[in-house]
Amino acid sequence: MQMRSIVQCTALLIPTVLLICVDSVQASPEPLFGSPVGGVRLGLSLEPEHPVLPSDLSLSVTLHNTTNQIKTLPASLCGQITWLAYTQIAIRSNGGKLYRVPLRSMIDTADLHQHGPLLLQPHQKLEAKLSFIDIGQQYPQPDGEVPLSALLTQTRQIELWAELSMEHSRTISSQVTRRSFGLKPIEKPISASCAAQLVTSHYLTCLLNRAGTPYCWGETDPGAGPEELSYPRALRWLAQSATSIGFGNGRLCAVTTDRDVLCLSEASEGVSSRKLTNPHRITGLPSGLSRIVSGTADQCVLTDAGALWCWGRMPQTIPPGDVLSAWRAQPMPGLGQDVVEVVFGWQHACARKRSGEVLCWGDNKVGQLGSGTPDASETPKAVIGIGGEVKKIVAGNLFSCALRTDGKLFCWGKNEYGALGKYSAPAQLTATERTDLGTDLRDLFAGHDQLCVLRKEGQLQCLGTVAASESVLSTQTPVTLDGIPPDVAEVTIGPRDACARTSQGALWCWGQTLRAMTKPDEKKPPDGPQRVTGLSSVQSVHIGPGFWCAATQAGSVSCWGDGSGGQLGKGRIMMSAKPLRLDIPCDK
Structure with missing residues (x-):
C-alpha cells in the first residue's frame, strides 16, 4: 500500500480487540517475543495455561521498540487503520493446515484522511488483546477448504504465532506458542458397574462408562458407506472427563470433572454420533453441580443443594450461533433449592x-x-x-x-x-x-x-397408546398388563413401545415394533407383555422410536429392534428381535 496524503479509511474491526499504548506493560503471562528486526520485536501470550476449549483462550499481541531511538515503520496509518491492520495470527491445528488470520481488514475508498507511518517511541510497547472466539470466526487468508471455526471444533492442540508484515520490510514474528485442549481425567471410577449411565435421544444412544467416557451410536446417514455405519464411538471432547450426561434438543451435555457443563451439538452436515462434535461451554453456572436433567426443549443441571439451572430454550440463553460460542444458564426463578x-x-x-x-x-x-x-x-x-x-x-x-x-x-x-x-x-x-x-x-x-x-x-395398569394388542393401539380404559410379576421397579415408555423392569432385573415389554418387524410369512408375536429373553439383571432400559437399549448390573449393554439407522450399534444396517450385545470398553 502506497502512502497518500488524504484518504478515507473503512475497516472491519474485531469487536473485542483492545488497543493499548503504554510505556510499560505488566502482562501475565509474559509475551513470547521473537527476534528483533531493526530493534523492534513482536510478542504473543496466551491464557489460561490449561484451556478446555479453544474458546477459552484469550490472546495478547505486543509490539515493542527495544531501542533508545524513535522507530519509523513503513505502514500507512490513519485514525481508523492502526498497526493491527498489518498484524495477523498464524494458527496450525494438530500439526496440519496453516491458517493466517488478520486482526483487522480495511478498504480505502476516498481521499479524506491523512496517512502516516507507524512511529514507536523509545522502549514503547503497543498491546492488543482479543478473544480466540473472534479469531475463530474470521475467514482464513487465503480462504481454506475448511473454515477455521469448524476445524477448531476437532482440534486437540494448536500452534500459534503473531506476524507483523509491511511492504518493503522484513516480517516481524513472535515465538511459537502451543496449547493443548481437554478436560482433566477423572481420579476414580464414577460407578462400580461398567455402565454408569445410559441415555437415548430419538435415534441416538450414549453410554457413559465408569471411566467417564461417553460412547455414542445411531443416526447413520441415509446411503452411508460401510465405513460410516454406526457403532459405539467415544466422544473425545468428554473422554474420561464426564460424570453425568443428558440429551436435549440435539445436544449431549455433561457435567465434567472441572464441575462445569460442556455440551456437544450436531455438526451442520448431518446428524450422527460421529458428528456430535461442536463444543459449547455453559456459562453462568454456580459451583457444586450434581447431574444433568433434560427434555425435548429444556436442558438443566441440578446442584448438590437442589437448585435447578437451565439453558437452551429461553431467549436469553440462545448463543450467537458460532460453533465456539458459549451458552449462558439461568436459575429457574421461584424454585430456590x-x-x-x-x-x-x-x-x-x-x-x-x-x-x-x-x-x-x-x-x-x-x-x-x-x-x-x-x-x-x-x-x-x-x-x-x-x-x-x-x-x-x-x-x-x-x-x-x-x-x-x-x-x-x-x-x-x-x-x-x-x-x-x-x-x-x-x-x-x-x-x-x-x-x-x-x-x-x-x-x-x-x-x-x-x-x-x-x-x-402389584397390578400394572396402563392407558393411552398402550398398543398391548394388534387390535387396540390406544385406549381410554385402563388395561391390566397380565403376566408381569408384581415387583415392578420401573416402567420406561417410548414413542411406540414400553417396558417394565422388575426388582430382580427381568424385563417385560409391549408395543408396536416387534409386530411391525415381522415378515409376512412369519408368525407375529403374541399380544400383551412379553419377557425379553437373553437379558438378566437389567439395570436400566431406554426406548427410542422402534428400538431398545438396556444396561445390566454387570455393565453390559445390548440393543434390539429396528437398526435401519445404526441404532443397534453393530456397525451395520439390520433388524433384530433379540438383544445384541455391544462391545464397549469399561475403563477408557
Missing part, C-alpha cells in the same frame, strides 16, 4: 420440591402447567388442585400427573389418545383426581402418550 425431581413433557417441565410442592413451566396451551389458565410461563407456577404432599411426578407429551403420599393420583393437561381416561376433559387447566385408577396406588409412570400405575396389590 431442595428440588428433588424434574420431569419433562414435549414443551413443558415440572419440578417437585422436598416439601412435596409441584411447580411447572413452559408451553400451556392445553393446561400442561396446571396453573388454572392457558397462559405459557417461563417462570415456574404452582400446580392448583393437588391438595396434599406429593411423592412422585411424571409427564407425557401434553400432560402431567402427581402421586400423593396417600396413594391418590392427580393429573392435568390434554387427554391425548386417552392417557387421562374417558372421564377427563379435553384440556384440564388444574389438577384433577383420577379415581378410575384407584386411590391406593403404589407407583406412577408416564411418557409420550401413555400413563401407567402400579396398584398396591
Whole structure:
C-alpha cells in the first residue's frame, strides 16, 4: 500500500480487540517475543495455561521498540487503520493446515484522511488483546477448504504465532506458542458397574462408562458407506472427563470433572454420533453441580443443594450461533433449592420440591402447567388442585400427573389418545383426581402418550397408546398388563413401545415394533407383555422410536429392534428381535 496524503479509511474491526499504548506493560503471562528486526520485536501470550476449549483462550499481541531511538515503520496509518491492520495470527491445528488470520481488514475508498507511518517511541510497547472466539470466526487468508471455526471444533492442540508484515520490510514474528485442549481425567471410577449411565435421544444412544467416557451410536446417514455405519464411538471432547450426561434438543451435555457443563451439538452436515462434535461451554453456572436433567426443549443441571439451572430454550440463553460460542444458564426463578425431581413433557417441565410442592413451566396451551389458565410461563407456577404432599411426578407429551403420599393420583393437561381416561376433559387447566385408577396406588409412570400405575396389590395398569394388542393401539380404559410379576421397579415408555423392569432385573415389554418387524410369512408375536429373553439383571432400559437399549448390573449393554439407522450399534444396517450385545470398553 502506497502512502497518500488524504484518504478515507473503512475497516472491519474485531469487536473485542483492545488497543493499548503504554510505556510499560505488566502482562501475565509474559509475551513470547521473537527476534528483533531493526530493534523492534513482536510478542504473543496466551491464557489460561490449561484451556478446555479453544474458546477459552484469550490472546495478547505486543509490539515493542527495544531501542533508545524513535522507530519509523513503513505502514500507512490513519485514525481508523492502526498497526493491527498489518498484524495477523498464524494458527496450525494438530500439526496440519496453516491458517493466517488478520486482526483487522480495511478498504480505502476516498481521499479524506491523512496517512502516516507507524512511529514507536523509545522502549514503547503497543498491546492488543482479543478473544480466540473472534479469531475463530474470521475467514482464513487465503480462504481454506475448511473454515477455521469448524476445524477448531476437532482440534486437540494448536500452534500459534503473531506476524507483523509491511511492504518493503522484513516480517516481524513472535515465538511459537502451543496449547493443548481437554478436560482433566477423572481420579476414580464414577460407578462400580461398567455402565454408569445410559441415555437415548430419538435415534441416538450414549453410554457413559465408569471411566467417564461417553460412547455414542445411531443416526447413520441415509446411503452411508460401510465405513460410516454406526457403532459405539467415544466422544473425545468428554473422554474420561464426564460424570453425568443428558440429551436435549440435539445436544449431549455433561457435567465434567472441572464441575462445569460442556455440551456437544450436531455438526451442520448431518446428524450422527460421529458428528456430535461442536463444543459449547455453559456459562453462568454456580459451583457444586450434581447431574444433568433434560427434555425435548429444556436442558438443566441440578446442584448438590437442589437448585435447578437451565439453558437452551429461553431467549436469553440462545448463543450467537458460532460453533465456539458459549451458552449462558439461568436459575429457574421461584424454585430456590431442595428440588428433588424434574420431569419433562414435549414443551413443558415440572419440578417437585422436598416439601412435596409441584411447580411447572413452559408451553400451556392445553393446561400442561396446571396453573388454572392457558397462559405459557417461563417462570415456574404452582400446580392448583393437588391438595396434599406429593411423592412422585411424571409427564407425557401434553400432560402431567402427581402421586400423593396417600396413594391418590392427580393429573392435568390434554387427554391425548386417552392417557387421562374417558372421564377427563379435553384440556384440564388444574389438577384433577383420577379415581378410575384407584386411590391406593403404589407407583406412577408416564411418557409420550401413555400413563401407567402400579396398584398396591402389584397390578400394572396402563392407558393411552398402550398398543398391548394388534387390535387396540390406544385406549381410554385402563388395561391390566397380565403376566408381569408384581415387583415392578420401573416402567420406561417410548414413542411406540414400553417396558417394565422388575426388582430382580427381568424385563417385560409391549408395543408396536416387534409386530411391525415381522415378515409376512412369519408368525407375529403374541399380544400383551412379553419377557425379553437373553437379558438378566437389567439395570436400566431406554426406548427410542422402534428400538431398545438396556444396561445390566454387570455393565453390559445390548440393543434390539429396528437398526435401519445404526441404532443397534453393530456397525451395520439390520433388524433384530433379540438383544445384541455391544462391545464397549469399561475403563477408557
